[in-house]
Amino acid sequence: MNELIPLITCRQLTLGYGNKDIVRDLDYDVNVGDYLCIIGRNGSGKTTFLRGLSGLLSPKSGDIELCEGLKRSEIGYLPQMTLVQRDFPASVEEIVLSAFQGKHRLLPFYGRARRERAMECMALTRTESLRKSCFRELSGGQKQRVLLARALCAAERLLLLDEPVTGLDPESSETMYRAFKDLHKKGMTIVMVTHDVDAALDNATRVMNFDQISVKGK
């Protein structure tokens, strides 16, 4: 067993909205090379925890720390789809390319390397044929795959996924899981919130169960 190097550390972490605490006094490390699956009932705090990790929700108390020089711009994130996006006039390519905004400072255009990377990610999620299509005219599953392609583009060291296979047909989910596995082999750290427990246990190196907030290693 390799030595564990923490990538994100949570100390005495309490997360919540308003007066309500959803995650309380959690000590947890996401380590370099983890394929961590977070499971649990609806409302158990999985997504809240992921929002905490992604920096969208500030801790009410305690700390979340990025270690190993990890920068936000090296994180890929797949959020659950928002209402605004459903009827947004944008082409698939525009959306996937927007993944690079955290990385590049002020250039108003995208270089060739970025465009090629975007094409690779679209190929991985089988969305390259939709490149010029309008996002709002895609099916739910296609939209999900486009947002995933965007997350892959942004992810250099860490990939945060909030229910990535929701709305996908079995074949697409299978492709998805294979893509995650390949990425993980190449050294990507993956944190995934999922309802799909069987698939989670198949692939994950660690499982975090929010129903018990007990954490099992493997």
Added chain:
Amino acid sequence: MPELIEKLSFYLEFPFVRYAIIVGVLVSLCSSLLGVTLVLKRYSYIGDGLSHVAFGALAIASVLKLTNNMFLILPVTIAVAILLLCTGKDSRIKGDAAVAMVSVGALAIGYLLMNIFSTSANISGDVCTTLFGSTSILTLKQEEVYLCVVLSGIVLFSFILFYNKIFSITFDENFARATGVNTTAFNLLIAVIVATIIVLAMNLVGALLVSALVVFPALSAMRVFKSFFSVTVAAATISVLCSLIGIVIAILAGTPVGSTIVAADIVIFGLFYLIGVARNGGN
């Protein structure tokens, strides 16, 4: 027809008509660019709220007898824009109520001040002009035109420079923030730009009709076009054309400039709506 063209070229001899056209084109260009973002972020009503704030500030400025009222109107509007756009993003309903509150509040106080401290004999005429911009665009002074050109230049430059950032924040602010975009700074920038545009546009169509300039071109373009880039370009084109048409008609037919421009925008919206319906098979 020849008489009309003759009449038009006769009017174009006058500097105030040329000023009106320059300002009209620039303001409608800027407002339509940001309009796409505002409509998509569900902030359409912000333009309206801010224009009422600008009206209130204008009233205060005229009470204080400031020589150049821009120096008061612009900062006040920018401050309120930051307040409205950069807070309360987690609580949409509260933000909505805040806009409504600020909007009517500023309108009422502005009118009240103008009435109490009236400096001219024709208050209702003044108020009407400010609200509907009936003549103000044709009474622009040279320095106002310069100010407008400079400010629109800055707005256009920042929009082009930050176009991709603005897109990514508009489409998915959470993703942008999680992947390292400084969304707070860019929301601030958007708020400042929006406020600037509103203040500029008030000269053109008046406080009450400002949101038409922001909203209509974007909505028209979104009926037909499918990528963010094409929507943005189309909105800008539509907006500039409508303003030109509006100003020309207003000059030739003697109608109020602001309402004529907005009427042109409405007609174009209807047209694009029909094209959209025809394309999507009634969807």
